[in-house]
Each structure stands twice: as C-alpha cells, then as structure tokens.
Amino acid sequence: MDPQPPGGSALWEGHDPSEGAIYVRVCPALQAGAGVAGVGTAIAGPQVFWAAQAPAANVDPAQLAQEALDKMTLLGPDIGITPKPGGQGVVGMPVYMWTAQTAETYGPNSASASAGGVTVTATAKVKRIVWDMGDGNSVTCTTAGTPYKAAFGKKASPDCGYRYSEPSSTQSGGRYHVTATSTWQVDWQVNGGGETGQLAATRNNAVNIDVAEVQVLN
Incomplete structure (x- = not known):
C-alpha cells in the first residue's frame, strides 16, 4: 500500500x-x-x-492474454456488398461480399499486458466470416472477399459470393437482412518464449439489400 x-x-x-x-x-x-x-x-x-x-506474484499468462485482448478494438466486418444498400439487385445475378481489411475489421491487431514481470502479447486475425444471406442460407468465407468492379460484369465472385433465387419482396419488410459474423483467432505468447495459447472472439455487422425479379414483357 x-x-x-x-x-x-x-x-x-x-x-x-x-x-x-x-x-x-x-x-x-x-x-x-x-x-x-x-x-x-x-x-x-x-x-x-x-x-x-x-x-510473490502468481501470474496467469492466459489471464494476461485476455487483458491484452480486451485492449484491442475488434469490430464486425466493414461490409461491402453488391447490390449496394439503397440500390437494387436482380434474382440470379452474382452477389459479391467483402470487408475492408483494416486492423480493426480484419487484422492483424496486437496488444500486450504485463504483471509480475511477465508480459504476454496477443495477436488477433479474422479466421472466417459467415454471411447469413437473410433467405435461410449462409456462406462461409475464409478470405476478406473480392470487392466488385464493373469490369467483372456477370462473373461470380472468385472467393465469396452468392446468388438469390427469390426476390426480397418475399421477405418481411421487402428486403434481405444480411448479417456478416467474423470469428477472430487470437494467438498469444509469453514474451521471450515460453507458454502460448489461443483465444477466440466474434463480431458482426449487418445491412439490408433489395433484390428484384426481372419482369419479361411479351
């Protein structure tokens, strides 16, 4: 004291x-x-x-790892998606999903915590993102996804995409509520070597999109 x-x-x-x-x-x-x-x-x-x-200090490295994790700002995906919220997609057309790759939204993100002469450094990276497409289906992506470009035309996303088979008018509210949940893998190690371990964290974000059915005129 x-x-x-x-x-x-x-x-x-x-x-x-x-x-x-x-x-x-x-x-x-x-x-x-x-x-x-x-x-x-x-x-x-x-x-x-x-x-x-x-x-004598009795230091639990796993507890220090948790404290290091608590210092980090880990956010849900910074959602990029086609069609864009406010725009309109078409049934059967490719949907691209991706996230901006920052330390807070995708990693790596690191922090340290110390006590009793022991320092633990934890590093967090997104391991996967599960996209709940709002129609009862989900897509698991192990990459950040590929941002859509006009030059891609009607090509499907090479790593994180989807196609709707029904218009969003079939849903309550008339839109698909798309939720992206990222699972962060947090690896920690006692500085200078020694004990290691792993923690996990999840974060999510969501958007609403409109998908219409093409009307064919005879």
Missing part, C-alpha cells in the same frame, strides 16, 4: 511497522457466460493484508 497506513492503524493487526508492510491485492477470476468466447473477467474487491515479506 502506498502510502503505508499510520502506525496506529488497525490494518497493522497489532504488528510493528518495522516487522513488515501492508499490501493490497486484486485477484482476477474467470467466470463462464460473459465476455469473449463465453469467458469473461470478474475482478474481486481489493484485499488488504499484512505480510512480513513481499508476496
């Missing part, structure tokens, strides 16, 4: 200040059902105690 309490404080538990010192500790503990990948961090209240010698 800094500063140490005065000599007459009850915190000394009857000990003479020359015999030791008053310490404060805060103990992180993992609890299920919260935070990233179903695991969250609960912090117990500060504990004040007397000790004759400074207690």
Whole structure:
C-alpha cells in the first residue's frame, strides 16, 4: 500500500511497522457466460493484508492474454456488398461480399499486458466470416472477399459470393437482412518464449439489400 497506513492503524493487526508492510491485492477470476468466447473477467474487491515479506506474484499468462485482448478494438466486418444498400439487385445475378481489411475489421491487431514481470502479447486475425444471406442460407468465407468492379460484369465472385433465387419482396419488410459474423483467432505468447495459447472472439455487422425479379414483357 502506498502510502503505508499510520502506525496506529488497525490494518497493522497489532504488528510493528518495522516487522513488515501492508499490501493490497486484486485477484482476477474467470467466470463462464460473459465476455469473449463465453469467458469473461470478474475482478474481486481489493484485499488488504499484512505480510512480513513481499508476496510473490502468481501470474496467469492466459489471464494476461485476455487483458491484452480486451485492449484491442475488434469490430464486425466493414461490409461491402453488391447490390449496394439503397440500390437494387436482380434474382440470379452474382452477389459479391467483402470487408475492408483494416486492423480493426480484419487484422492483424496486437496488444500486450504485463504483471509480475511477465508480459504476454496477443495477436488477433479474422479466421472466417459467415454471411447469413437473410433467405435461410449462409456462406462461409475464409478470405476478406473480392470487392466488385464493373469490369467483372456477370462473373461470380472468385472467393465469396452468392446468388438469390427469390426476390426480397418475399421477405418481411421487402428486403434481405444480411448479417456478416467474423470469428477472430487470437494467438498469444509469453514474451521471450515460453507458454502460448489461443483465444477466440466474434463480431458482426449487418445491412439490408433489395433484390428484384426481372419482369419479361411479351
């Protein structure tokens, strides 16, 4: 504790200040059902105690990895899609899906956390993006996708695409609600070698698009 309490404080538990010192500790503990990948961090209240010698730090590298992950800004995909929201696509035409590749939306994204002389560095990268197309089907892409260009014409996306078989007018609200969910793989390592591990995180984003059916005139 800094500063140490005065000599007459009850915190000394009857000990003479020359015999030791008053310490404060805060103990992180993992609890299920919260935070990233179903695991969250609960912090117990500060504990004040007397000790004759400074207690040795008991550092959990996995906990430091979680703290490093918590420092990162990880976002859902920065969605690019054809047809664009506000525009209109056509049944049977290729749909392109992609995300902007930034540290926050695709990685790599890194951060470190330290305690008791131990430093852990965690690096997060998107492993896959699952696109829920809003019609009951989904597409899993292991790349960031290819942004559409007019020169591609009617060619299908080479790595992350789809085709609707029905117009969005069949849906409630008249649009397809497309949700993109990215799974981040977080690899961590104790600096200087030693223990390693892995965490996971998910983030999502969504847009609405219109898809029409071509009307044929006789």
